[in-house]
Amino acid sequence: MASAPDRLLRRLEWQVIRRLDGQLQGAYRTVFRGSGIDFADLREYTPEDDVRHIDWNVTARLDEPYVRQYTEDRELTAWLVLDLSASMRFGGAGQAGRGKDGLLTELAVCLARLFTQGGNRIGAVLYDNGLQRVVPPRTGRTHVLRIAHEIDKATRAAAALRGKPGGAATDVDAMLRLAAAQARRRGLIFVISDFLSGDTVNWQDALSRLTHRHEVVAVRVVDPMELDLPDLGLVLVEDAETGEQVLVDTSDPLFQQRLREEVDGREAAVAAAMRRSRVTAHRVTTDQDPLLALVEMVRWSKRRRA
Known part of the structure; x- marks a missing residue:
């Protein structure tokens, strides 16, 4: 029986x-193309260019901004950096019946x-505070299946490590530093x-x-209830990562106002932070069709490249 x-x-x-x-067919060079490593030529800077490609030595000599052009690799190396922390297990009660971790898995497998x-x-970097796993870059359907198996195995292992209160919030900073250490090319x-x-x-x-160093696409996975908590009366709310529990009255207008302010902030x-990091950012919700989400990402990237 299939797993x-x-x-x-x-x-x-x-x-x-x-x-x-x-x-996407034949379009990864124009949609998600990464950066080549072979220097090809110089040309004058235009407002649409990435400032990271400015050659400051040439710019200083000629007193006009010039950018470096690179030959793009025919073979693209991509990485999936996957957050498997406790907060990603939120959701699953909506119309799609999918939690944030389920949406992450579908998006990761589709992209791979x-x-x-x-x-x-x-390749893939699977991260939780108490568990880190790296799948080196390979190609082929069998490798995609391995990534899917590793996600499933790591998700189960991370869940088994929890169960007790007093944990720590997700260290996203450490996850990104681990990704930088692995993605050398x-x-x-x-x-x-x-x-x-x-x-x-x-x-x-x-x-x-x-x-x-890399072209980075941030895919932020969100459950609608994280953005707008409905009136459910008295609810015992638990922080999935620290285990802290608090009883709240979701029908209280003052509570709803404070929650809205916190969410907006x-x-x-x-x-x-995404803008300052100059990263391509997309927000995908658990009630969204992964197909439509990925198509929108592709369309946005095509418009950006045009």
Whole structure:
């Protein structure tokens, strides 16, 4: 009998990947292309250029900004940086019946299969505070299946390590630093996470350093109830990572107001950190179709490249 990762890959290949392939076929050089490593030429800077490609020595000599052009590699190396922390297990009660971890798995497997179909290599960094696992970049469907199995195995192992209160919030900064240490060759990195790291946005510098060397796409996974908690009366709320519990009255207007202010503040802080890090950021919700989410990501990237 086929395992859950096998069944997932077959389902996604039938329902999603075949339909997406037309959007991406032959287009990774213009949609998700990474950065080449061979210097080719210099040309004058235009406002659409990435400032990271400015050659400051030539610019100083000629008193006009010039950018370096690189020959793009035919083979793209991509990485999936996957947040498997406790906060990613939130959700699953909505119309789609999918939690944040389920959406992460589907997005990761879809992206891995799409890129390997073009002969590109893809690796994965699986991260939880108490568990880190690295899958070196390879190509082919068998490798995608291995990534799916590793996600399933790591998710189960991370869940088994929890169970007791007093844990720590996700160390997103450490996750990004681990990714930078593994991805030594210039390429494309997908970070799939909720980017929740306690009460602070402590990961901005690590994300900025990652974007200096790689093209980074941040896929932020969110459950709608994290953005707008409905009136459910008295509810015992538990922090999935620290185990802290508190009884709240969701029908209390004052509580709803304070919650809205906290959510707005958190969303603004995360969005600002993404902008300052100069990262391509997308937000995907658990009630969203992964196909539509990926198509929108491709369309956005095509518009950006045009």
